[in-house]
Amino acid sequence: MRLRIVLCVCLIACLLQGCYAARRGAQASAAQSSATNSTLSASLSTAKVDRVTRLIQDIRGEKDVTGMVNEVVAIGKPAIPALTQLLKDGTKTERSNAMYLLGRLNVYPAEAVPVIEKKLDEKDADRVHIAIDLLRINPNSDRALSVLIDEMKRGDAPTRVIIARTLSLNPNAYKHVNVLLDMMSDVESDVRSAVAQTLGEIGLKDKTAGVAMVPVLIKALEDPSAWVRCQSARALGLIGAPARTAIPVLQQKTEDKSNRVKNAATVALGLINSAVNQKQSVNKVQKKFKK
16 A cells, blocks of 8 residues: 555656756756747847838938938838927927928827927028928927918919928918918919819819809819910819819810810810719709708
8 A cells, every 4th residue: 555655756857857847947947948049039129120220321421312302211210209309409400301301101109299389480591391291290280381371372373383282292281272262363363273182182182162162163274374264174173073164164164275274174165064964963863862
C-alpha cells in the first residue's frame, strides 16, 4: 500500500514538473516574440524618423516641393509634427512648402490647423494662398472661406480668378453664392468667366442654389466675351432642370458667332432637356403610386 502511495506521489510530481517546464518554455517563447516585435517596431520607427529628417532637410534646402509629395504621403502621420514645427520657425518659403505638403497628406493634420489659422493674421501674410492651403486640409474651414470671399472683393484680377476656381472645388461654396453672383458684374472678363464656371459646379451639386443663379447666367449669355457666354451656357447645363427657363435663349445661342458658344449652348440644351424629361418621368411614376 505504501509503495503504491509513493509511486502515485512520484507520478504526480513528474507531471507537475513537466507542466511547469512547458509553461516556462511558452513564456520564454512569448518574451522572445515580444522582443522581436519591439525591435522591428523600433527599426520601422527609426526608418520613419530618418525619412522625416531628410524631408525637412530638403524643404530647408528649397528643393522642388512638388517632388516631395509622394514621399510625404508615404511617411504619413509621422511627418505632421515636423511640418507643423516648420510652420512656426521656418522661413516664408519653408512655411509655404510645409503647408503645401500638409495639404497633400491622406490623414488630417489636426495639430497643424490652428497654427495655419494664426498665420492668416500675420502682417504681410499671403492670406490667399494660406487660406487655399487651409481649405485643402480642411474643406469645412469657415475661416478660410471668409478670407477668400473677403480677398475676392478687393484683390486684383488674377487673385479673383484663382479664388473663383478654388471655390469651384469646395463643398461649402454655396454659402457664398450671392457674392459670386455679384462678381458676374466684374469689370474683368476672365473673372466673370471663372465665376460662371464656379456657379456651374455649385449648381450641379446644389439644385436649390442653382435656381437663384439662373437669371444672372441667362443675362450673362449676352456678355461681350465669348468665354463668359460659353461658361454661362455650360453652367446652365450643369444646373439642369431648374434652368429650363433658359431654353429659349440657349436655342438662340446655338447660332452664336462663336463656335465654342454654339457648342456649349447645344450641350446645355441637351442636359437641361434630359433632366426635365427625367423629372417628368419620375413625377408620372410617383402619381401612379399615389392612385
